[in-house]
Amino acid sequence: MLEIRPFRNSDPPALAAIWRSQPPQRGLMQPLSSAIFEQCVLSKIYFDRAGLLVATREGEPVGFAHAAFGPGDGGECVDCTLGTTAMLMVRGDVDDPAIADALIGRSEAYQRDRGASVHYAGGIDPLNGFYLGLYGGSEMPGILESDPRQLAAFERNQYQESGRVVVLQRQLVRFRPDASRETRLVRRKAQFAHNFSPSAKNWWDACVCGPLDRMRFSLLMRGQERPAASVTFWDLEPLATSWGIRTMGMLDLLVEPEHRRQRMATYLLNESFRELLKRGVTMIEAQTMADNQAALAFYHKMGFTAVDHGRVLRRAPRDG
Template identity: 50%
Template sequence: MFQLRSFRNSDPPAIAEVWNRQPPQRGLVQPVSSPLLEQLLFSKQTFDPEGMIVACRNGRPIGFAHGGFGPSDDGSSIDYSMGATQMLMTLPTMRSPELIADLLAASEEYLRSRGAKVLYGGGMRPLDGFYLGLYGGSELSGVLESDRLMTDAFQQSSYEVAARALVLHHELSRHRPAVSREQRLLKRETQFQQNFSPAVTNWWDANRLADADRQVFRLTPRRTLDTLARVEFWDIEPLATRWGIRTAGLRELHVPAEHRRRKLASFLLNESFKTLRKRGVALLEAHVMQDNEPALNLYRGMDFTQVDTGVVFRKPGGTA
């Protein structure tokens, strides 16, 4: 038999043990220590001990489920209207259907008790306040298909697939920037701006990205500071250390609507890749929604290759 309870301050060593005994996965940091989990998870202002449900047998933690929420529109507080069970793990020797179902049900009960009307499975933007750098990769894109425990747990609890994201990699040693008349013209007409310590813009991002080493690159006209295109990268630590290769996660590539169809995105990326390579980055990762054809075409044209898929699950019923 097992019992369920909320997180206690004495739990981190046992949580780390459960984590480290998971089957190896590309998108999961292993090993972790209790100080690392304290730094990247338990010390966050958004962490609610009631939201981490711990399963115990004879007083010993054997698994956990962790539910969380997203930010308000301005990022100044938590929005409790939507919630997600962002992580679920058990010791491999204790992986019974009953235990997994009860952990997930307890997480759902917690999310509903705080006001959630819509329940998701797996962390994804904007429900991504935890586990960046510990799970997934450059983004949290739900549950990785390679993660059989969580995939099976949500499917067996009647969750439906709400979206899919492709996880793409690109080795910078193989990058060959396009040379065209358009690219040469953009080089003359624009300035490539670099910011290696960008400020966070709100309370939510300060919590979510506090430990991330971020870089922002922009294109501006030569005579003004208007942004023609912008992209952000971060170091995907400590996950990249586990891979044994210095990696940058590509996120938040944006070109304002009035400046699109001018090859600004590909030019900005080419310039960014050259800078990152000079700084020792060898691998890039990007997550792209499966139905985002323009972005997929852009990355495929730059020789990104798929290495995994993220699946966002949603519980039927509820209203946004």
């Protein structure tokens, strides 16, 4: 008999075992221990045991679904208007769609009871409060196309695609900085600066990214305090351990409007990659929406190639 119940303190070893039973995937950290699961998921200040739903048969856990929410305006609280099933897993040797369907239904009910009017599948900014570093890559990508079991379960439950994510990687082993005239001009007027312990933007950012090993690089123009361009990198752990390659995830690449189309981003990444390579980093991972053609063209110019795709899935709440 199938039973779905809230999380218990004795569950982490069983949930970690369910995770380890999954088929090999590029975007799934393996092997997961209960200690890592507690550190990356259960220790979050906004974790609610009632939202981590465990499916059991004859008392033995066979799957779980994790319902969660995103931040309110300003990132200073949790907002329950938008909900997501941040993770859905059924034990790898169990082939019963009814388990995943029941878990999704209970996850939606939890979200709806707390005020959610729309349900998403997987983590996607700003619904990214859990599993960063365990699933996806540099950012939470929704549901990866390389994760067919989870993708099929949500599609079966009438979740529809509302966006698509491109996951990109760039090897640094053969990196050569751009030496064009325009880039040399940027070097003359901008100072490359770094901050190896950047402050969080708000409470939500502190909760999600605070434990990560981050560094922020920026370009400062003479006589100006506000950076003309900036980018943040984080040590993509523990996921990169699965790949055996020292990898940094790239976040928040920003060029101020008045400095765009001046090779600022190119020069900033040139210097950032040079610094990271000196620190032993051999891979950079980034993510952007598939319809952002300008960003994709820039990443390809910088030597990135697509390695996976994520799908942003959502559905309206069920009746009742």
